[in-house]
Amino acid sequence: MGRYTGPVCRLCRREGMKLYLKGERCLGPKCPIVKRQPNRNYPPGQHGQKRTRRPSEYALQLREKQRLKRLYGILERQFRRHFEEAERRPGLTGENLLQILERRLDNVVYRLGFADSRRQARQLVTHGHFLVNGRKTDIPSYLVRPGDIIAVRPQSREREYFKVVQETAQSKPVPAWLTRDLETMSGRVVSLPAADQIDIPAINTQLVVEYYSRR
Structure with missing residues (x-):
């Protein structure tokens, strides 16, 4: 089975909760989970409205x-x-x-505020925009370790996207197990994430x- 390429908001409706798959849109009033009335917040598809047995x-x-x-x-x-x-x-x-x-590297890029969603972070990593400890790393599933430094490549910093990120990422909080330096567009893994930090x-x-x- 290949990767899902359909409307991601259907996945949120299917699971009955926000999965934050579309970045800033998920935080606004346009989110389908918020927009739909409580009595219409049912799974997608022709069978979504049918009464089901106790799972x-x-x-x-x-x-x-x-x-x-x-x-x-x-x-x-x-x-x-x-x-x-x-x-x-x-x-x-x-x-x-x-x-x-x-x-995972794609999640760390998202947590550092360099992407609006994990899906976007995965694309940025795959396209080779990030360095881990000074080496280009384009594997989204790469597992970072304490002490690792994740940075935007110098060539990529000149792109308009990262210039905008540098100005807007300040409003995005960073978890306690990471630190971020927007001046150098980099982040550092301070420790392994604890359960209460996720x-x-x-x-x-x-x-x-x-x-x-x-x-």
């Missing part, structure tokens, strides 16, 4: 896994690899999984662990 335990686990996967914009095979890596590490698998997802919609990672554990 099974498996359905709840599946929905939670889909929400987390779509929030970070990752396909199933790669998401499964991240879960298996989290499972091998000591500690709680759910917290390990969130930490791995946060450490700002995402309420997702029960235990249900995700249970989903993969039953297969």
